[in-house]
Amino acid sequence: MVRRYLRTCYSSFTAHVFDIPPRFMVFLFLIVLLLLPMAELSPYYLSIIIQANVLAIFAVSWDLLVGRTGQISLGHAIFFGIGSYATALLFKYYGLPVWITIPIALLIGSLAAFLLGFPCLRVKGPYLALVTMAFPLIIGTILKWSPLIPIFGGEFGIRGLPAFFSFLPDPTPQVNYQRIAEYYLTLFLLFVSSVIIYKIAKSKTGIVLVSILDDELASKACGINVTKYKLMAFMISGLFGTLAGCVQTHLLHVANPPNFGLTLSFAPVIITFLGGIGTIYGPIVGAFIYLILDKYLLTDLLPKLCEYFNVTLPDEFEYAKLLIFTLIVIILVIKWPRGVAKFATDKLEDLEEARDLDERGPRIWKRYKRKEKN
Amino acid sequence: MMHLLQIENLTKRFGGLIAVNNVSFHIDEGEMVGIIGPNGAGKTTLFNLISGFLNPDSGTVKFKGGNIIGLATHKIVNNGIARTFQVVRPFRHLPVIANVMVALKSPRGARKIEWIKTFERKAVDMLEDVGLTELMLEPAENVGHGDLKRLEMARALATEPDLLMLDEPFGGLNPLETDFLMKSIQRVHLDHPTRGIIIVEHKLYALMQIVQRVIVLHQGEKIAEGTPEETAKNKKVIEVYMGKAM
Numbered sequence: 001m002v003r004r005y006l007r008t009c010y011s012s013f014t015a016h017v018f019d020i021p022p023r024f025m026v027f028l029f030l031i032v033l034l035l036l037p038m039a040e041l042s043p044y045y046l047s048i049i050i051q052a053n054v055l056a057i058f059a060v061s062w063d064l065l066v067g068r069t070g071q072i073s074l075g076h077a078i079f080f081g082i083g084s085y086a087t088a089l090l091f092k093y094y095g096l097p098v099w100i101t102i103p104i105a106l107l108i109g110s111l112a113a114f115l116l117g118f119p120c121l122r123v124k125g126p127y128l129a130l131v132t133m134a135f136p137l138i139i140g141t142i143l144k145w146s147p148l149i150p151i152f153g154g155e156f157g158i159r160g161l162p163a164f165f166s167f168l169p170d171p172t173p174q175v176n177y178q179r180i181a182e183y184y185l186t187l188f189l190l191f192v193s194s195v196i197i198y199k200i201a202k203s204k205t206g207i208v209l210v211s212i213l214d215d216e217l218a219s220k221a222c223g224i225n226v227t228k229y230k231l232m233a234f235m236i237s238g239l240f241g242t243l244a245g246c247v248q249t250h251l252l253h254v255a256n257p258p259n260f261g262l263t264l265s266f267a268p269v270i271i272t273f274l275g276g277i278g279t280i281y282g283p284i285v286g287a288f289i290y291l292i293l294d295k296y297l298l299t300d301l302l303p304k305l306c307e308y309f310n311v312t313l314p315d316e317f318e319y320a321k322l323l324i325f326t327l328i329v330i331i332l333v334i335k336w337p338r339g340v341a342k343f344a345t346d347k348l349e350d351l352e353e354a355r356d357l358d359e360r361g362p363r364i365w366k367r368y369k370r371k372e373k374n
Numbered sequence: 375m376m377h378l379l380q381i382e383n384l385t386k387r388f389g390g391l392i393a394v395n396n397v398s399f400h401i402d403e404g405e406m407v408g409i410i411g412p413n414g415a416g417k418t419t420l421f422n423l424i425s426g427f428l429n430p431d432s433g434t435v436k437f438k439g440g441n442i443i444g445l446a447t448h449k450i451v452n453n454g455i456a457r458t459f460q461v462v463r464p465f466r467h468l469p470v471i472a473n474v475m476v477a478l479k480s481p482r483g484a485r486k487i488e489w490i491k492t493f494e495r496k497a498v499d500m501l502e503d504v505g506l507t508e509l510m511l512e513p514a515e516n517v518g519h520g521d522l523k524r525l526e527m528a529r530a531l532a533t534e535p536d537l538l539m540l541d542e543p544f545g546g547l548n549p550l551e552t553d554f555l556m557k558s559i560q561r562v563h564l565d566h567p568t569r570g571i572i573i574v575e576h577k578l579y580a581l582m583q584i585v586q587r588v589i590v591l592h593q594g595e596k597i598a599e600g601t602p603e604e605t606a607k608n609k610k611v612i613e614v615y616m617g618k619a620m
Contacts, residue, residue, distance in 0.1 A: 204479055204493065211465045211476040218463035221425065223451035223480030223533050278467075 026281075033187055037180045043171070045296070046179050052291040053186035054248050055267060059275075059283035060194050061240035062268035067278030068201050069233040070213030072125065075132035076268050078116070079238045081139065081260035082109050083245025088158040088255035089151075098164060102246045109242025110235045117234040121227060124216075133265065140260035157256025164250055182251060189247060190284070193240050198280045200236060209233055213278075274332060276339020285341040289332075294325055376439050378403045378570045379424070379455075379537055384433035386419055393419040394430070395594035401537070406563055406571045408581045408602075411591035412614060417574045418460055420591070421541050425457045426450040437537070452482040456535035458526040460542045460574075464514035471510045473525055474500045477532035497532070504528045504558050520551040524558070531562065537570045538562070544577045552580050560584055582606070590614070 036049065062076045086105035090096050096104075120131055143152045152158070165181040200206055208229050211219040220226055249255045258264070267290070268283070275286025298321050306313050336343040377400040386394040394416045401407050409417050422428040424435055426447040435443050442450050456477075465473050474497045477483045491499070501507050504524040509517055514525065523543060530538060543559070544552045563571060563584075575581040582588070582602040590598040590611050598608045605611050 204475060207468060207472045207475050208479050210467050211473075214465035214467050215463045217427070218459065218465065218529075219476060220447040221451060221457055221459070221463075222477040222529060223448050223456075223482050224476060225446075225448050225480075 030191070037183055043176045043179050046183055048291050048295045050179075050183050050186050050251060051295070052287045053190045054244050054251070055271060055291065056284045056287035057190050057193050057247070058241055058244035059268040059271040059287055060197050060280060061237045061244070063272050063277065063280055063283045064197050064201060065233050065237035067272060068206065068213060069209045069230060071121070071230055071233065072129040073132040074129045074269065075134065075136045075265050076241055077260050077262070077264035078136040078139065079109050079113065079241030080245035080248070080264050081136060082112050083242035084249035084255040084259045085152070085158070087246045087249050088161055091161055092158055098162065098250055102243070105246050106239055106242050110239045113235045113238025114231065117231045121230045121234065136260040136265060137262070140257045143257050143260070155257060157254055159254050161250055161253045161255070163253065186247060189243065193243060194280065194284060197236070197240065201280050205229070205232070270329060274329065274340060276342030279339065279342055282339045282341040286339070289340065293328060298325060377401060378438060380436040381424070382434045384420070384423060384435065385431050386423055386428060387431050392594050394423065397591070397594070397596050399589055399596065399599065401570045401572065403568045403570055405587065406573070406585045408585035408588045409572060409574045409591060410578060410581065410588060414593070415591040416594040417591055418541060421457060421539055421574065425455060425539065448480070451533055452480060454482070454536035455539065456530035456533045456537075457539040458530050458541055458543065460545060462519065462522040462526055464517070464522050464525055466515040467513065469511050469513055470506060470517060470525055471497050471501060473514055474528050474532050477529045480533055483533045500528045500532045503531060503562065505554065520547050523547060524555060527555070527558070535569065537572070539572045541574050542576065543573065544575055544580050552577065556580055556584055
């Protein structure tokens with residue numbers, strides 16, 4: 001009896017809560033993100049979210065190339081690295097301000113994508129993945145080559161790069177204006193780049209890109225110059241990948257060889273599969289899950305909880321962290337193979353559909369109708 | 375007189391197998407031609423050679439007087455040859471209407487959009503020609519095989535080809551669907567009097583009703599050519615289909 005009543009309440013609650021148009025949901029999400037600094041988070045938490053914003057830009061650009069065009073790239077770090085080194089070198093040798101180096105780096109990045117596209121797009125599927133994976137590794141090794149150390153700084157990279165908002169007052173223990181300004185900057189860039197990529201994916205060009213993903217041969221038979229469109233996807237994706245690299249460099253004040261590393265090549269893969277491949281909004285959700293899982297739950301929350309319950313973590317925990325993290329990611333991907341964001345939107349769509357058909361709506365209505373009939 | 379499509383001594387070998395052997399024929403504007411033959415006769419290979427998926431070992435393919443051998447597939451399509459596939463190849467993630475839009479996005483498809491029609495209107499018109507407007511927004515992966523066959527044709531028609539090549543359009547269709555598709559092919563033929571159509575088909579009953587000329591292939595060679603009535607009486611053709619008389 002009570003259970004039934006509770007269930008009725010729950011279904012009426014879900015029917016009311018989830019009856020929000022998706023556009024409004026996005027708006028709400030944005031408002032929450034905009035008001036986040038008001039919560040006076042410690043700079044550490046804020047920097048996690050800044051990182052998530054940057055990685056989200058990076059993953060969204062990867063999603064356009066792989067989820068929408070089907071050109072599997074496992075070396076997206078090359079654009080990240082090009083972006084970070086281009087801005088760093090331009091600052092080091094010409095002393096240009098940030099606002100000039102980033103556009104130049106974006107140009108270099110898309111040019112590199114264009115040049116790389118020619119050899120890469122001659123191969124398909126797993127071979128393409130391997131070829132793209134090789135490029136950042138090669139460049140990462142060249143950077144560490146001893147004759148080039150005076151230029152690229154070898155293993156340490158190029159340090160001492162300026163922050164975005166060095167004109168703002170220095171951080172005090174209470175409040176860090178620079179960090180907050182950086183947060184808004186990355187949020188703005190994430191919003192702009194994801195909207196641009198989303199619009200491209202939804203446009204007529206985006207339809208052609210999906211047709212290449214589905215069946216390249218049939219798309220050729222429709223008179224589409226497949227190579228042109230693939231190159232275009234490669235360049236757009238490279239452009240935004242480079243943007244992520246530029247921003248990251250100035251946030252951390254350093255450009256070093258790990259920017260070309262395998263970890264960064266695979267980060268967008270994990271993020272996109274967590275969030276939902278081919279959705280464009282999925283990777284944004286994925287990036288937040290990825291970083292909150294890695295930098296907050298396992299690094300911050302878990303030790304605090306253990307302290308609270310008087311459990312001492314073994315010293316080896318630092319090494320086991322990656323293992324636990326990987327396990328959680330694998331479980332999430334198995335549970336929701338189409339991604340967390342995709343799962344959520346599918347659920348919402350199901351609910352919307354149920355509301356259209358009165359018969360399948362929440363039970364409370366049914367009973368009400370039955371009464372009416374009698 | 376210049377033919378729309380002229381094929382001379384076309385040969386293609388796969389290792390030791392000769393898939394297409396010294397085949398020559400031509401197609402005029404406004405003609406509807408059927409290509410028939412038993413399994414493995416080289417019909418689909420011939421299609422692949424014309425549409426640029428394969429390169430021939432020897433021979434020439436001339437379209438509107440110009441050589442098209444060695445051109446990329448998309449260039450051939452933009453020259454005005456569109457084809458469908460024997461095994462349906464829809465873009466499964468896209469809705470039915472977007473499948474047609476891909477073809478409209480090609481240079482030739484975009485060229486033919488009249489100023490008064492929008493892109494979307496044109497796509498709907500193409501679907502109307504084959505009777506698929508009801509399934510317009512359905513993802514192609516949810517659409518049945520018979521409708522996909524029609525979608526293939528709508529996609530080929532969207533580039534407004536001068537030569538339409540249909541590879542087994544009736545394959546796997548029930549009699550009702552066959553009848554419907556037959557009628558839409560005939561309507562397409564009537565609407566564009568200068569368009570040539572080539573149909574490869576196994577269902578001779580349906581094919582013989584609509585084509586004006588039939589070319590019979592057997593083991594890569596052309597063994598007969600003529601009107602449907604002539605070829606049906608041709609001894610060689612009967613032999614190929616039925617076996618030799620005892």
